[in-house]
Amino acid sequence: MSDLSYGYTLQEGRFALMPGAGLTYSSRALNDYYYGIRAKEVARSGLAPYRPDAALAPYLHLGLVYSLSRSWLLIGDFRLTVLPRTVEDSPMVDHDFTSSFLAGVSYAF
Numbered sequence: 001m002s003d004l005s006y007g008y009t010l011q012e013g014r015f016a017l018m019p020g021a022g023l024t025y026s027s028r029a030l031n032d033y034y035y036g037i038r039a040k041e042v043a044r045s046g047l048a049p050y051r052p053d054a055a056l057a058p059y060l061h062l063g064l065v066y067s068l069s070r071s072w073l074l075i076g077d078f079r080l081t082v083l084p085r086t087v088e089d090s091p092m093v094d095h096d097f098t099s100s101f102l103a104g105v106s107y108a109f
Contacts (some may be wrong), residue, residue: 001026007063018063024081028054035090047091055084073106 007020031052039049059081066074081098088096 001030005061007061014067016063016065016067018065020061020063022059022061024057024059026055026057026087028052031055031087035087035092037091050090050092052086052090055086057084057087058082071108073108075102075104075106077102 002025003022004024005020005022007018010017010019031054035050035052037045037047037050041047042049059079061077061079064074064076068074079100079102081100083093083096083098087093
């Protein structure tokens with residue numbers, strides 16, 4: 001898997017907003033591991049066999065950072081990824097996108 005992205009930071013006082021976009025490449029082996037269905041798995045799952053190819057998946061993300069103090073930060077990130085056709089066509093997938101959210105707290109020594 002490889003990832004190429006671009007982002008920009010907009011700072012206003014203690015608050016930072018970081019919009020960005022990117023492209024993730026996933027190999028055929030990786031896509032097959034997560035989305036493929038081998039012949040021996042068909043009997044257990046009831047799904048048709050499937051072998052995906054390598055793919056590129058574009059995404060948008062929005063990061064947020066709020067500084068509580070010099071040492072403490074609140075962090076959040078939202079990411080929306082458009083699934084490539086070879087992944088979307090897998091019998092295990094029922095959407096054409098994925099979304100994720102990360103939230104955290106950071107302390108710097």
